[in-house]
Amino acid sequence: MVTETHTKEEILALLQEIKDPEIPVLSIQDIGMLRDVHITNNGYEVILTPTYTGCPAMGIIEADIKALLETKGISPVKVSLIYSPAWTTDWMTEEAKLKMQRYGIAPPEHSSCGNIAIAEMHVPCPYCGSKHTELISRFGATACKSLYKCEDCKEPFEYFKCH
């Protein structure tokens, strides 16, 4: 039973605190995973969509959300996953892409809708900006990233795949 009322806007503002554990400069809003907050007589429901179906960060994010909201006296909290509409990198804000680049990950280059570009060519290096880069592997340390290397500054870097 909800005893104290919190508005949806208030909860959304609080949830800015929740970061993607793999890319701690981005919040779950920046990345487009947070879809909605429902307030009912039985409590609060936070609606998330996974980036990739097997994303292991989901469990951590769910625990972080519950812990944060409970310290603010917001309970009970239920976190629900939805699969439709499927997450896309198009939901990522321009600001989020900039933060990602500063963090050292090349942000997604194009719109992902329709055909997925399986291997982007000439992804700009997040360190020196050169477009003289080469794909090493479509799969990186997490499901959402590929591995590239820069032919100019010679740094290897990660690229957040269009999805």
Added chain:
Amino acid sequence: MTQQEALFKYILRLGDNALIHSHRLSEWCSNAPFLEEDLALTNLALDMIGRAQALLQYAGSVEGKGRTEDTLAYRRSERQYYNNLLVELPNTDFAYTIARLLFVSAFEKEYYAALQNSADSTLAAIAAKTLKEIKYHFAHAHDWVVRLGMGTEESKQRVQNAVNDWWMYTSELFEMDETDEQLVKDGIVPDLKALYPAWLQAVTDTLKAASLDVPVSGYMQTGSRKGIHTEHLGHLLSEMQYLQRAYPDAEW
């Protein structure tokens, strides 16, 4: 068979295919030819385990007996599993693993594209999500088959052997039983037979690009729709389920 029973059985089949293939791929962790490939194969395994989780969770809710994705994964024996025989076969060598990935991802690319139009909104949503990932799986398999086929005599022979040896497991991907017929009628699942020409075309295109021969179909293996498996599934499950069998309900 009620609609609910048919749907439960069908979703189990989808979930089992993802789970068992994922397990086989995860066996490459720390054993792949080089580091980037190690990451790639385990990334694929991760996509599949995520898909298995979503599907088995849905199967449990359709069944309505309180079984979760974990109960379904860890508390069934091999005769209660419905994955295709192809995905349970031991990895053998890298060429076999890649040949299997080509056969399965070429099938799943067509299959999940069709399932997006399911009258069941949960299946349609999972299909749309999963299709994006499968495109990467297929591209990875295609590139490797071409690389092995166009590589050395040794790599070409090995990938050709793999394609030839496991070809007999491919027709099972398209097998339909009374469960399928019931659900196809209601627009919940695709007609698998209709997917075969596109699958054959995709696989043929890749094999040709790799200068490999397309096998001629002869005797084809079957059994999984009835829960009849190769001897390998029991061994796989004994490893996968060990912890939950020894310490029921153990949690991290």
